[in-house]
Amino acid sequence: MNFFAMKFWQKSNMFSARRLKDKIDDWQSPPLNPILVIVFLAGFSVAVALYLAANYKKSAISELITGKLPAIGAIMGGDLSTENELSQMVPFASLDDFKNYLDGGRQAYESGLFEEMLADAQQADFDLPTLENENGDQAISQAAAKKYFSLAPVEKQSAADVIQLAGQKIYFSPQNQYYLPKSVKNRNLTGVTMIFDGADLQKAAQIGTIPQDGNFLIAQNILAVFLDAGLAVYDVSDPASPKELWRGRIEDGSEIVASEHYNSKLYLVVKTDIDPANPCPIKPFEIKGNPFVVDCRQIFHPEKNIFSDAVFTVLEINPLQGEVVNHLSFVGQNRESLALISQGNIYAAWRQDREEISFFNDFLQSKCKSLLPNYLLEKTAKLPAAEISLAGKEFELRRLFSSWLSTVSEKEKERVASEMISRLQEYLRDNSGAFEQTVISKIDMEKFGFGRQALIKGYLPDRQFISLSAGNLRLLALSGRMAARKMAWFITGQTNFGDSLKNPAGAYFLDADLNVEAEASNMDLSHQVCGARFTEKKAYLMGCSLDDPISAVDFDPASLGLRGNFSSALPAYIYPIGDELLLAISKNGKTIKITLFDAVLPAKIKKLAEYDLNDYWIDFEAAYQSFTADNANSRFFLPVSRGGYIFSYAAADLALEEILQSVDASRAGFFGDNLYLAGERGIEFFSAPDWKKIKSIKF
16 A cells, blocks of 8 residues: 555544545535445545555646746735634633543644655654755754854853853853763762852862752752753752752653743743643642642633643742742643743743634635636535544545546646646735734733733744743744645645745734734745844844855834845854844854854844854864853854864954863853853863963862
8 A cells, every 4th residue: 555545544533434424425415325325435435545546646736736836925914813813721621621622623733644744755853953955955954043043042041051150159060971871770870060169260169069960040049950850959058068958850751841040939831741541630740759730620721722732831839948839731732832931921822723624715715716616616615614534624625626637638737726826825925824823821920820812923933933021022923834835735736845935924022911012924034944043123033944044134113024134154153242243153164264244234234254263163063052252342252172262353353362272161151351161171260351261170
């Protein structure tokens, strides 16, 4: 059995002979003798599957398209009011209620043949830094784009890391302290987190040790170390004698996806995979050896069905006592829901798309009546209400088009398909926002419940595409590309349209109450977007191919959406210096190129200076996490093996100030006129302006 037939029969809830009789034939054929109907449909369903399996790759539909179609795309437009209303968040009433909701979400939104065919065709590993994209070019994954935008992150002080400065103390957890294979029975060996007195750097010394290593948060003398399967919390008010307060452990199938220490509380977001057979209660977290249980009636969901495969639990914890003060749980999607904790604010975001069969049927009825026969329009109009799964509806829609196009000439096939794709482009330009949508909800921190909501057009690929500044949310939502590909697949049977697809996006500026202060919902980008980084008034976008330019988008509410592209040799690490300058560190053969840009006007990014550094790119890539900048004094540290370089970018120029011979740094940082380099073998301190080494501590 070939691919198409196999995928058809693998769908357990699609079409058996009995299901075809009950769910499809009642709206496609007049009543017949029941026995004859059963016999006929049993043979017919097998014949259809075998016919499509044998002819799928050879069909006139699939033959006609590659390289012959006009561009497909969509630009989000219009106001925010669409058919999909915001739905209230309500708790499940019982276990059965939860199961019914999951079943409804699967029926409406579960991946069908298009998604399975696309995944099988691409076989893409999105954790790889580069891979072949659909056009054979070198591609950049979202994981790689995130890395290229990660130099000296603006949220470093509030995010967990292996080094933190708190007052006059430095906390450091050297990486790679132990590598133990799974076969080693004693896996209790741990590294340490060291505490250094930095009041007088010439006398800097280690003053304490915590017997745990990992990323950590510290505030008000409370240090929380994140372990592989939980966290350990310490009181470090006496650094010479840290005291373990309590431990927490996440259960199998759960992970901590966000954290922050704010206003004497520790906030965690734990994502837990849903077990469809037993979705609740859940036990996402264990604290001081006691499971924290979330009952079915404590888990919230949108009234409107969404596909759900995870529960997100927000925990507000008293770090001194190890007690959960407040908690809130809600369903979402593993890959398409987000939870953001920043500056004491908590936001949740989830996809809320319109069911695509109804969307596509609306396109046919409103744009294609002059192209298609009446019987085909009548049959497709009945599909949205058919009581069969989404995958079943998709298969039937493809079958209808395949059957009809097989009855017309080759020339007519090409004309009809080309015209439908052209009309689809026009339709999506005005309506894609009604198909792909995202709900943003702000958690009310006083009531610890869901507060205001906003509905935006498009989707947020991951955490990179949302930023919080001064209580305002900036969002970059992508839309239309996958909608266009799927709509075109209904017509053509093809999953790959490459460069013929446009890349629509929308920029949104929301105030603290989630009111839309400004939006630019009609941006049409020249390339796909795989990464984003925000400054106070801008966002920089990285494409998904090494040949794509980098885009700059204005996020000032008065000029939101103004944008421009500029070229930088890729792969490149991008570091915005405020809103006026931009630094790009790129590969130049085997060595390193540094480029400084004027970024005052997003539409007119100008190159100011270049510096070719005769050192190995591979060494910088191995140490990029220790890049750091001192914007107050217009300088930055660029790490390589066994030290690095201090550059000045004053007077719109790049100048080498000093070459430092030091440890292989895994982290570095400026504080005042000093620089520290911390690595597995030690920590060293240097002082401006001559950058002499003033202290070296070996481990």
